[in-house]
Amino acid sequence: MAQTYASTAASICSPQHAPNPVVQFPLRSLYRGRTSCKISALAEATTTSLLDLLDQRRDSPTPEPEATALAALIATMVDMAEGTAPSSFYLSSLDPGVGKTTSLSHFVRHLLGSEHHSDVAVLLCFSQLDEIEHLVEEMELDQADFAVFTSKDEVNGLSSTPRGEARILFTTQAMVRRRCRDGSFNDAEVFHFQCKPRAVRVWDETMLPGEVVSITTDQLASLRGPLRKSHPALAELIEHLEAASAHFFICVVLVELLELIKATNALM
Secondary structure (H helix, E strand, C coil): CCCHHHHHHHHHHHHHCCCCCCCCCCCCCCCCCCCCCCCCCCHHHHHHHHHHHHHHCCCCCHHHHHHHHHHHHHHHHHHHHHHHHHHHCCCCCCCCCHHHHHHHHHHHHHHHHHHCCCCEEEEEECCCEEEHHHHHHCCCCCCCHHEEECCHHHHHHHCCHHHCCEEEEEEEHHHHHHHHHCCCCCCHHCEEECCCCCCCEECCCCCCCCCCCCCCCHHHHHHHHHHHHHHHHHHHHHHHHHHHHHHHHHHHHHHHHHHHHHHHHHHH
């Protein structure tokens, strides 16, 4: 096991031998620029226990590329917990079933057991309520350590701990979207731990980069005046968009007219 982990650590710290990045920042590996192999004790303990479990399940050593990827995932969460991860989105693009959720469970348990991280809190976001129930059971958490914040009272009842006092907060992705719609995450006090934003935030499975918003040409035109003095370049861009949308509309009308003419000629 020690050799397996040493090999994993060496792979992470050696850019020339690294596999395809699975933890991205936002389009490059977090570890691509590392020149040293300094690994947090929390990351090492978590990775060791995780790979021990996966090896037992497989009845064989975890393949090195997967072990490296899982170690990178854990190290990234530890960097968040220790405040050394740059503020960004990090993506673990491992296939389902490889061990991402199991890695999360091990990380949470080791984090709670670390006396050096007693003030670090975690937010876990899931798409389905049953995922929360399953993970609460899998992590074997003490009720004092976690809380659940969803729209369903029976799911919230998995713990009686106030969410602001629980180091681990489970919620749904829909709840995060709803509570952060009119502001930033740091302003959403409902997700805070002891009046501060949680350091580690995990969004399990699907994450969309943005939300599609449609506006009318009148709404677009109304932005020109307010932006003219403060952001003239943006106001000019809006004018170009207006012209482009008008041109597109004219093209669509012309195409429809041509189709109508063709259809009329065919009937004559």
